[in-house]
Amino acid sequence: MYLKKIAFALLLCNMALSQSQNTPPNLIVIMTDDQGYADVGFNGCEDIPTPNIDAIAKNGVKFTRGYVTYPVCGPSRAGFLTGRYQGRFGFSDNPSINPNDPSAGLPVEEETIAEVLKKSNYNNAVIGKWHMGTHPRFHPLERGFDYFFGFLSGGHNYFPKKLNINDLSEVKRKWQWYATKIKENRTVVEIEDYLTDELSQSAVKYIEKQVSNDQHFMLYLAYNAPHTPLQATPKYLSRFDHIKDPKRKTYAAMVSAVDDGVGQILKTLKKSGIEENTIVVFLSDNGGAKNNGSNNRPLRGRKSDLFEGGIRVPFAMQWKGTIPAGMTYEKNVSSLDIMATIVAQNKISIDKKRTLDGVNLIPFLNGENDSEPHDYLFWRKIKYNAMAVMKGDQKLVKNKRNDFKEMFNLSSDLSETYNLIEKNNAQSKSMQLEWDLWNAELIDCIFPSLAKDEWW
Ligand code: CA
Numbered sequence: 001m002y003l004k005k006i007a008f009a010l011l012l013c014n015m016a017l018s019q020s021q022n023t024p025p026n027l028i029v030i031m032t033d034d035q036g037y038a039d040v041g042f043n044g045c046e047d048i049p050t051p052n053i054d055a056i057a058k059n060g061v062k063f064t065r066g067y068v069t070y071p072v073c074g075p076s077r078a079g080f081l082t083g084r085y086q087g088r089f090g091f092s093d094n095p096s097i098n099p100n101d102p103s104a105g106l107p108v109e110e111e112t113i114a115e116v117l118k119k120s121n122y123n124n125a126v127i128g129k130w131h132m133g134t135h136p137r138f139h140p141l142e143r144g145f146d147y148f149f150g151f152l153s154g155g156h157n158y159f160p161k162k163l164n165i166n167d168l169s170e171v172k173r174k175w176q177w178y179a180t181k182i183k184e185n186r187t188v189v190e191i192e193d194y195l196t197d198e199l200s201q202s203a204v205k206y207i208e209k210q211v212s213n214d215q216h217f218m219l220y221l222a223y224n225a226p227h228t229p230l231q232a233t234p235k236y237l238s239r240f241d242h243i244k245d246p247k248r249k250t251y252a253a254m255v256s257a258v259d260d261g262v263g264q265i266l267k268t269l270k271k272s273g274i275e276e277n278t279i280v281v282f283l284s285d286n287g288g289a290k291n292n293g294s295n296n297r298p299l300r301g302r303k304s305d306l307f308e309g310g311i312r313v314p315f316a317m318q319w320k321g322t323i324p325a326g327m328t329y330e331k332n333v334s335s336l337d338i339m340a341t342i343v344a345q346n347k348i349s350i351d352k353k354r355t356l357d358g359v360n361l362i363p364f365l366n367g368e369n370d371s372e373p374h375d376y377l378f379w380r381k382i383k384y385n386a387m388a389v390m391k392g393d394q395k396l397v398k399n400k401r402n403d404f405k406e407m408f409n410l411s412s413d414l415s416e417t418y419n420l421i422e423k424n425n426a427q428s429k430s431m432q433l434e435w436d437l438w439n440a441e442l443i444d445c446i447f448p449s450l451a452k453d454e455w456w
Contacts, residue, residue, distance in 0.1 A: 023216055023277060024120050024122070024216050024345060024346050025216070025277050025278060025279050025319065025342070025345050026210075026216050026217050026218065026219075026274060026277060026278040026279070027117075027122075027217075027218040027219070027278070027279045027281070027338075027342050028207075028218075028219045028221065028265065028269075028278060028279070028280045028281070029080070029218075029219070029220050029221065029281045029283075029338060030221045030223070030262060030265070030280070030281065030282045030283075031077070031080070031128075031220070031221070031222050031223065031282075031283055031284065031285050032223050032225060032226065032255075032258055032282075032283075032284045032285070032314075033073065033129065033155075033222075033223060033224050033225060033226065033227035033284070033285055034073075034226060034227045034228075034284065034285070034286060034287075034288060034289040034292055034294060034303055035226055035255065035284035035288060035294060035313070035314060036284075036287065036288025036294030036295040036296045036302075036309075036314075037284075037287060037288065037295075037296045037297075037299050037308075037309065037312055037313060037314055038288075038295045038296060038297050038298075038299075039226075039251075039255060039288065039294055039295055039314065040053050040054065040314040040316075041053070041054040042054045042057040042058075042062045042314070042316060043062075043064075043314055045295075047240075047242065047243055047248075047252065048240075048252040048255050048256065049256070049259075050255065050256075050259045051259065051263070052259045052260070052262040052263035052266060053258070053259050053262050053282055053314075053316070055262075055263075055266055055318075056262070056266070056280055056282045056316045056317065056318045057282075057316035057318075058325065058326055059280075059318035059320055059325055060280075060316065060317050060318030060319060060320070060323040060324075060325060060327065060365075061316065061317050061318075061323055061324075061327040061328070061329050061365055062315070062316045062327070062328055062329070063315040063316065063317070063329050063333050064328060064329070064330050065312060065330060065331065065332045065333065065410075066283060066312065066313055066314075066315025066333050066334075066335075067311050067312055067313070067332065067333070067334050067335070067377055067390075068080070068283070068284075068285060068286055068311055068313055068334070068335045069085055069086060069311075069334065069335060069336060069379065070086065070286065070311075070379065070381075071286045071287060071303055071304050071305055071306060071310030071311050071379075071381075072094060072286055072303060072304055073094060073129075073131055073154055073227075073285050073286065074091065074093065074094040074095055074131050074132075074154070074450075075087075075091050075092060075093065075094070076285045076286050076335065077131055077132065077222070077285055078091035078106050078132065079335060079336055080113075080285075080335040080336070080338060080339070081106065081112045081113055081132065081220075081339075082106070082110050082111065082112060082113070082339070082354075083113065083116075083336050083338070083339025083340055083343070083356040083357065083358050084110070084336070084354065084355070084356060084357050085336070085357050085378065085438075085442070087380050087382070087439075087442035087443070088441060088442055088443070089106075089107050089109070089110050089443070089446070090107070090443045090444060090445050090446030090447070091106060091107070091445075091446070091447075092380070092381075092382045092383070092442075092444070092445040092446075093382075093383060093445050093447075093449045093450070093451075094131075094154060094449060094450040094451070095131075095132075095133060095447045095448075095449070095450060096447060096448040096449060096450055096452070096453050096455065097134055097153045097154070097168065097171075097177050097450060097453055097455075098134070098135075098448070098453065098455040099134040099135055099136075099152075099167075099168040099169065100135065100455070101135055101447070101448065101455070102135045102137055103446060103447045103448075104133055104134070104135065104447040104448060105132050105133015105134070105135060105137070105138030105447070106132040106133055106138060106143065107446070108137060108138070108142075108143075110354065111144075111350075111351065111354060112143045112144050112145075113144075113218065113220070113338070113339050113342070114126075114140075114143060114144030114145045114218060114220075115143060115144030116144070116339070116343060116348055116350070117144070117218050117342065117346070117348075118144050119346075119348050120216075120346040120348055121216070122216055122217055122218050123146050123147075123210055123213075123215050123216070123217045123218075124144055124145045124146050124147070124217065124218045124219075124220075125145060125146060125147035125148070125149075125206050125217065125218070125219045125220070126140045126145050126147075126148055126150065126219075126220045126222060127147075127148075127149045127150055127199050127202050127203050127206065127219065127220070127221050127222065128149075128150045128151075128199050128220075128221060128222035128223050128224060129150060129151060129153075129154065129156065129222040129223075129224045130148070130150060130151065130152045130153075130222070131152075131153065131154050133152075134152045134153060134168055139152070139186070141185060141186070145220075147185065147206060148183065148184070148185050149182070149183070149184050149185075149189075149199070149202040149206075150182060150183070150199065150222070151180055151182060151183065151224075152168070152180075152183075153168070153177040153178075153180065154177075154450065155175075155178055155224060155227050155228060155229070156177075156178050156180075156195065156224045156227075157178045157179055157195070157229060157231065158194055158195040158196065158224075158225070158229070158231040158232075158254075159194065159195075159231055160190070160191050160192060160193070160194075160195075162178075162179060162231070163179055163180065163181045163182065163191070163195075164179050164181075165179050165180055165181070166180070166181055166188055167180055167181070167183075167188065168180060171456045172456050173456065174453060174454070176456075178229070182195070182198065194232075194233045194257065195224070195225075196223060196225045196254065196257040196258060196261060197257065197260075197261070199221065199223055199261065200257075200260065200261025200264050200265070201264075203219060203221045203261070203264075203265055204264050204265060204268050206219060207219065207265065207268050207269070207272070208268060208272070211272040211274060216277075218342070221261075221265070223258050223261070225254040225255065225257060225258050226251050226254035226255050226258070226292055226294065227289070227292065228289070228291055228292050230247060230250040230251060230254070230292060230293065231250070231254075232250045232253035232254050232257065233253075233257075236253035236254070236256045236257045237249065237250065237253045239252075239253065239256055240252045240253055240256070245293065247292070247293035248293040249293075250293065251292050251293035251294060252293075262282070265280075266280070275320045276319075276320045276321040276322075278319070279317065279318070279319045279341070279342065279345075280317065280318045280319075281315075281316070281317045281338055282314070282315070282316045282317070283313050283314065283315040283316075283335060284313040284314055284315075285313075286303050286304075286310060286311065286313065287299070287301070287302050287303050287305070287308075287309045287310045287311065287312065287313060288302055288303060288309070289302060289303035289304075290302055290303065296308075296309035298414055298415050299312055299414065299415065299416075300415050300416040300417070301399070301416075305399055306379050306381065306386055306387070306388040306397050306398075306399050307397065307399055307416055308410070308414070308415075308416060311379060311388075315333070315335075317361070317365075319362075322362065322366065323362070323365045323366065324365070324366070327365065329364070329365065331364070331372050331373060331392075332372065332373065332374050332377055332390060332392070333361060333364075333373055333374075334357075334358055334374065334377055335358075336356070336357045336358030337358035337359055337360070337361050337373065338358070339356055339358055340356045340358035340359050340360050340361075341358070341359075341360050341361045341362060343356065343360075344360035344362070345360075345362075359373045359374065361373065372392060375391065376389055376390065376391050376431075376434050376435075376438070377389070377390045378390075378434075378435055378438045378439075380439060380442065382442075382444065382445060383445070383449075384400050384401045385398075385401050386398055386399055386400055386401070386403070387435055387439070389431045389432070389434060389435040389438075390410075391431060391434075393409050393410045393411040393412075394407065394408075394409060394410075394424075394427065394431065395407065395408045395409075395410055395416070396421075396428050396431045396432060396435070397416075405421060405428070405432075406419040406421055407419060407420045407421040407424055407427075407428050407431075408420065
């Protein structure tokens with residue numbers, strides 16, 4: 001009897017072990033909005049401490065050359081959420097906020113990361129900014145997400161008293177959507193705290209619920225901070241008496257609020273014992289903007305530019321026990337790689353007509369593969385007839401409609417100062433050719449732009 005009991009206990013042990021070994025890794029993607037490349041401690045920031053965001057880099061890897069697929073919010077997020085260059089499906093601008101326009105959003109024919117992970121029985125949440133369309137057909141709950149807490153439009157107010165219209169049907173003028181109340185799934189909720197704190201609290205609650213249900217999950221925590229409007233509470237402002245510029249000071253306070261939130265999330269993972277089964281990614285959706293007091297130095301340009309300051313972002317990732325701690329990775333990686341990485345961990349098959357543009361980063365981080373993750377990275381801003389293509393250190397870029405083409409070596413010229421196009425004529429031509437081939441696979445923008453909104 002005694003031996004039988006031991007055998008039974010061993011059997012249970014083995015079952016528990018095999019279950020934990022087979023549980024797919026959770027994924028948490030923390031995306032900030034318009035945060036500068038230089039505005040995290042792990043990229044050398046001195047006036048805004050970000051110990052919690054830095055902990056992600058310390059626990060895993062910081063990418064010095066981490067790129068997004070577009071230098072403004074909407075298209076960049078569409079690239080991350082599908083793992084595909086968004087120009088392939090015409091998401092080539094910030095879409096109109098018109099809730100009655102069934103074209104202005106992430107095409108329903110595309111699979112989101114949440115829809116893909118559903119195939120491996122993930123529970124999926126998006127907390128914060130959606131920006132993938134406001135028509136009911138684009139709602140996160142229609143796009144593979146099981147939980148939504150946030151707002152459907154782009155930028156947003158942070159103080160509860162500044163959230164004073166129920167929803168987009170009450171919008172009477174441009175930018176008034178910054179004042180829509182927060183929704184939990186499809187229901188309006190009255191929040192009491194500063195929005196960034198509310199988003200962090202909601203994220204912690206969501207994680208705890210999944211842990212208690214023994215449910216693997218994907219959480220896309222899309223902070224709208226530190227995007228304008230510059231609004232911060234005394235609690236966070238009081239940390240920055242050393243910053244005299246009022247814009248930079250408020251921006252710093254907003255980043256600090258995000259950092260506190262990241263700390264709460266990391267603490268929750270540790271407390272729940274799921275650190276080794278959770279991939280955490282931190283990145284900004286594009287470079288620091290002109291209007292929010294951010295800092296992209298030493299990179300050239302800012303949000304909306306195809307220079308490095310628009311597309312190279314603070315980017316770090318941890319997966320304890322799998323990615324070596326304290327690593328610096330210096331080859332080009334992309335926000336597109338997040339989807340490919342999690343898909344590879346789950347061995348999910350992808351629709352052949354919708355090939356992923358990213359790569360599984362894990363072999364590049366654990367030393368199995370020391371080649372370049374990407375032969376080329378590409379960008380296009382169709383409205384401005386602007387383009388960029390990168391191969392290793394070499395970059396060919398035409399930033400705006402009337403700009404001329406320039407070529408830079410990013411390893412010797414990080415600030416894109418010395419145009420080498422005359423000296424490297426043959427190489428610039430071959431890079432242009434690669435871009436042309438890629439561009440031929442893209443389509444025109446499929447929806448009206450936010451810039452022209454006047455639907456109310
Ligand atoms: Ca943004």
